[in-house]
Amino acid sequence: MALDQMNEMSDETLLDLYGQGDPAAARALTLRLTPRVLGYAARLLTDRAEAEDVTQEAMLRLWKMAPDWRSGEAKVSTWLYRVVTNLCTDRLRRTRGVDIDAVPEPEDDQPAADERLQQATRMAALDKALATLPDRQREAVVLRHIEGLSNPEIAEILDISVEAVESLTARGKRALAAALSDQREELGYSNG
Amino acid sequence: MVKHTEDHSHLDLLFQEARETSVEPSTDLLARVLDDGLAHMPVAEVAVAPVSCAPAWRRFLSALGGWPAAAGLVTAAVTGVSIGYAAPGPVGNVTSGFGLEIGTGYDVVDLIPSMDGFYAEVEG
Numbered sequence: 001m002a003l004d005q006m007n008e009m010s011d012e013t014l015l016d017l018y019g020q021g022d023p024a025a026a027r028a029l030t031l032r033l034t035p036r037v038l039g040y041a042a043r044l045l046t047d048r049a050e051a052e053d054v055t056q057e058a059m060l061r062l063w064k065m066a067p068d069w070r071s072g073e074a075k076v077s078t079w080l081y082r083v084v085t086n087l088c089t090d091r092l093r094r095t096r097g098v099d100i101d102a103v104p105e106p107e108d109d110q111p112a113a114d115e116r117l118q119q120a121t122r123m124a125a126l127d128k129a130l131a132t133l134p135d136r137q138r139e140a141v142v143l144r145h146i147e148g149l150s151n152p153e154i155a156e157i158l159d160i161s162v163e164a165v166e167s168l169t170a171r172g173k174r175a176l177a178a179a180l181s182d183q184r185e186e187l188g189y190s191n192g
Numbered sequence: 193m194v195k196h197t198e199d200h201s202h203l204d205l206l207f208q209e210a211r212e213t214s215v216e217p218s219t220d221l222l223a224r225v226l227d228d229g230l231a232h233m234p235v236a237e238v239a240v241a242p243v244s245c246a247p248a249w250r251r252f253l254s255a256l257g258g259w260p261a262a263a264g265l266v267t268a269a270v271t272g273v274s275i276g277y278a279a280p281g282p283v284g285n286v287t288s289g290f291g292l293e294i295g296t297g298y299d300v301v302d303l304i305p306s307m308d309g310f311y312a313e314v315e316g
Contacts, residue, residue: 018229018233019234020234020236021233021234021235021236022236023230023233026226026229026230026233027226027229029229030222030225030226030229031222034217034221034222034225035214035215035216035217038215038217038221039214039215042215043210052217052218052221055217055221055225056221056224056225056228059225059228059229060225060228060232063228063229063232063233064232066232066233066234067234119209119213122206122209123209123210123213125206126206126210145204145207145210145211146207146210146211148211173200173203176203177200177202177203180202180203180206181202184202187206
């Protein structure tokens, strides 16, 4: 089957095809899910190399689980986010006391002429602020505000109630706002 | 309160920017993930005629016609062997049982072909 046709298929259908031994489904899932998993892992770990390891491990678990996948019980993306969350949590616990300073510093003295550089500066600042949040708050904020998931989906991924998700995201957002409040001008936002 | 609202709008812009900033995986990572996927991919089921792996005795039994046919065959064989092995009684015992005294002077043994009879026929 052509890759174009597979682009219109759901993750669940592709995983089912993969489970039947379709290599094109493996390629389609790789291209579709790897960026998503990597982006989420990178936000949680703030370390590209670690995030790549987690991505490969999470995808490996997906491949192994495929023959036992039962359609209709859950979304592949929800399952995958949960695996990534757990893998990242394990890594963060092992390296507790993670070096916040390892997050790239916004380049303060860089002229704001280059918009791409300014954007990179803002993303680095966001990552650094996210790294200061407690694990659960960070996971909930990233899933809600960056990955764009609904509160019930996040509740399923984190295995908590929807109310707890709302509380975590609200507190996380307040903490982030406080952490970034003194950098508004540096990040290119006016005080107006 | 006003300050919070301003801070959150500032944050919402950052979130929006983060959503639009995709993290591109390296080709090396994509290759590793795909290699894993292909290595663990279940083998596609191919429709082939099932190969019989039944033991030889079962296939032989099936060729005979199954258990009923085999039972009949065994019964016939055992009966044949037992008839051949058991020495038949004199016919006189039966005829005298009916109150008849035929008195032929011959016994059943006399009716069984012997080597003497064979030689007599050859010489004759």
